[in-house]
Amino acid sequence: MVGGVVILILFALPFFLAQFGKSGEFWIWVTTEMIIMALFATSLNLVLGYGGMVSFGHAAFFGVGAYTVALLMKKAGVNMVLALMAAPCMAALAAAVVGWFCVRLIGLYFAILTLAFGQLLYMIVFQWYTFTGGDDGIHGIPKPEFLGPVNYYLLCLIIFIVCFLLMRMIVNSSFGLSIRIIRENLDRAKFIGINVRRYQLVNFIVAGFFAGVAGGLFTELNRFAQTEFLHWSRSGDAIFACLVGGMYSFVGPTIGSSVLIFLHIFLQQIHQSLVEIWAIFLGLILLGVVLFAPEGLVGLYEKLTGKAKVD
Amino acid sequence: MIEMTNDRMKTKHFILTIKDLVKSFNGNTVISDVNLSIPEGELSAIIGPNGAGKTTLFNLITGYHLPSRGTIYFEDKSIAGMQPFDIVRLGIARSFQITNIFPKLSVLENVVATVITHQKGNLNFVTPTTKLKSVYDRAYQILKDVGLADRPHRQSGTLAHGNQKILDIALALAMEPKLLLLDEPTAGMSPEERWRTVDLVQRLWEKLKITMLFIEHDMDIVFGISQKVRVLCYGTMLAEGTPKEISKNEKVIEAYLGEEVD
Numbered sequence: 001m002v003g004g005v006v007i008l009i010l011f012a013l014p015f016f017l018a019q020f021g022k023s024g025e026f027w028i029w030v031t032t033e034m035i036i037m038a039l040f041a042t043s044l045n046l047v048l049g050y051g052g053m054v055s056f057g058h059a060a061f062f063g064v065g066a067y068t069v070a071l072l073m074k075k076a077g078v079n080m081v082l083a084l085m086a087a088p089c090m091a092a093l094a095a096a097v098v099g100w101f102c103v104r105l106i107g108l109y110f111a112i113l114t115l116a117f118g119q120l121l122y123m124i125v126f127q128w129y130t131f132t133g134g135d136d137g138i139h140g141i142p143k144p145e146f147l148g149p150v151n152y153y154l155l156c157l158i159i160f161i162v163c164f165l166l167m168r169m170i171v172n173s174s175f176g177l178s179i180r181i182i183r184e185n186l187d188r189a190k191f192i193g194i195n196v197r198r199y200q201l202v203n204f205i206v207a208g209f210f211a212g213v214a215g216g217l218f219t220e221l222n223r224f225a226q227t228e229f230l231h232w233s234r235s236g237d238a239i240f241a242c243l244v245g246g247m248y249s250f251v252g253p254t255i256g257s258s259v260l261i262f263l264h265i266f267l268q269q270i271h272q273s274l275v276e277i278w279a280i281f282l283g284l285i286l287l288g289v290v291l292f293a294p295e296g297l298v299g300l301y302e303k304l305t306g307k308a309k310v311d
Numbered sequence: 312m313i314e315m316t317n318d319r320m321k322t323k324h325f326i327l328t329i330k331d332l333v334k335s336f337n338g339n340t341v342i343s344d345v346n347l348s349i350p351e352g353e354l355s356a357i358i359g360p361n362g363a364g365k366t367t368l369f370n371l372i373t374g375y376h377l378p379s380r381g382t383i384y385f386e387d388k389s390i391a392g393m394q395p396f397d398i399v400r401l402g403i404a405r406s407f408q409i410t411n412i413f414p415k416l417s418v419l420e421n422v423v424a425t426v427i428t429h430q431k432g433n434l435n436f437v438t439p440t441t442k443l444k445s446v447y448d449r450a451y452q453i454l455k456d457v458g459l460a461d462r463p464h465r466q467s468g469t470l471a472h473g474n475q476k477i478l479d480i481a482l483a484l485a486m487e488p489k490l491l492l493l494d495e496p497t498a499g500m501s502p503e504e505r506w507r508t509v510d511l512v513q514r515l516w517e518k519l520k521i522t523m524l525f526i527e528h529d530m531d532i533v534f535g536i537s538q539k540v541r542v543l544c545y546g547t548m549l550a551e552g553t554p555k556e557i558s559k560n561e562k563v564i565e566a567y568l569g570e571e572v573d
Binding site for chain 1: 486
């Protein structure tokens with residue numbers, strides 16, 4: 001019910017914002033970015049919240065998706081639909097390779113290895129001038145005529161909803177339950193017949209796939225791809241989004257990501273210099289979350305409204 | 312019951328056969344040359360002083376540790392070196408000395424997750440678990456069998472210690488094992504809980520007609536319910552026999568039982 005209303009509002013929003021000329025267009029761009037980043041954060045949360053594995057390398061799959069779209073469209077002249085479909089496949093492939101090594105480790109070691117692989121991919125993209133354009137990135141990616149700001153927003157929203165529902169389906173399936181029980185007690189999971197590593201790897205690949213969708217959409221939104229897309233700090237952003245929104249709730253990362261991006265832009269609108277001390281705001285927010293709302297905004301909401309948590 | 316048991320004993324078909332099993336950790340030999348054969352359908356106990364290697368033996372059988380040397384056969388299939396999740400699928404399930412459940416999930420979810428794993432495999436990304444009715448029926452059945460069906464939605468980590476240990480056993484049962492290993496099923500329990508658990512173990516054994524092997528320190532329990540007692544001491548099998556034989560065995564008395572048995 002609430003979900004339906006929110007979706008209706010989200011569909012109406014760009015038409016409303018479009019009334020406000022240039023600044024309206026800017027806010028359409030901001031909300032499109034929010035939608036894409038919410039998808040990215042939700043995909044990370046499959047690994048982080050449901051799988052209990054902290055990955056600092058998730059941006060790599062976002063980046064692989066982004067560069068897949070950029071290279072296919074700019075250099076190979078592939079059309080947008082095919083490029084956007086290739087992005088998650090390439091990202092999943094990258095996740096399969098990286099994940100194959102990483103799921104052999106647990107806890108901190110897993111986190112460090114994902115960081116190492118993520119930065120390795122980042123450095124490859126950074127150094128390989130002839131192919132990826134290095135730190136110049138790839139600019140001027142074509143965008144079909146009809147995809148103005150409103151239409152692109154709607155495209156992203158529809159893809160987001162489809163991916164969101166798919167991921168929710170996965171979380172509620174037998175596979176999703178196995179992932180949660182591995183998080184709860186990895187050793188016991190082995191003794192009820194779960195091949196822990198294999199499930200963690202599949203989960204890692206699924207998460208990478210959806211990160212690739214987000215990366216592809218983000219490239220097409222900005223019409224460029226750049227190395228920062230793969231940088232670990234982007235993984236960090238998604239982790240913060242999960243923490244702030246609440247990683248034990250399915251909508252948590254979406255909420256957290258949207259709140260953080262909105263706050264960032266809001267501060268920018270007040271005064272440019274405030275963005276330079278964004279890290280301080282972020283630190284304060286995290287401090288508040290860790291101390292007062294360890295289950296994020298969703299957890300806080302549930303506590304305040306006295307709603308029983310349905311996991 | 313006793314006649315039936317005797318019937319099963321007569322065939323002398325061994326469900327588990329361990330030969331010359333050795334396990335060392337960094338040069339410390341914890342299990343040295345253990346030979347052990349468990350007949351199908353037996354309810355037997357392993358006893359031994361602390362550090363005798365009882366839990367290590369269970370860890371070796373269930374694949375948690377790799378043997379340094381030796382062979383383990385389960386129904387004529389060599390299982391030494393196999394992974395825990397493969398071994399449990401062959402039919403060896405276990406419970407743990409230190410309670411080992413999924414504490415944040417509800418009692419029901421614990422069992423449901425296990426039943427799904429056992430019956431369906433988990434590579435289903437589509438069907439919501441709540442729609443798997445047969446799984447829920449089976450899970451309720453198991454909870455009823457062990458006496459935990461009264462509050463299925465309670466978070467399992469908040470159960471009393473005794474009930475958590477019983478849930479641990481329920482998870483093992485959900486795997487429908489042929490051989491069930493119970494590592495100190497009554498550890499840390501109050502006297503009433505103990506006897507309730509012992510009663511449960513015995514009832515399950517009679518009902519399910521499976522082979523059970525348990526580690527226990529309480530001699531009243533050991534001698535009360537087990538058909539055979541095996542004594543492990545410093546990593547070697549010291550003796551094997553009926554409770555009566557064991558309580559009179561000189562070596563056992565000297566090494567372990569001391570003055571407790573008369």
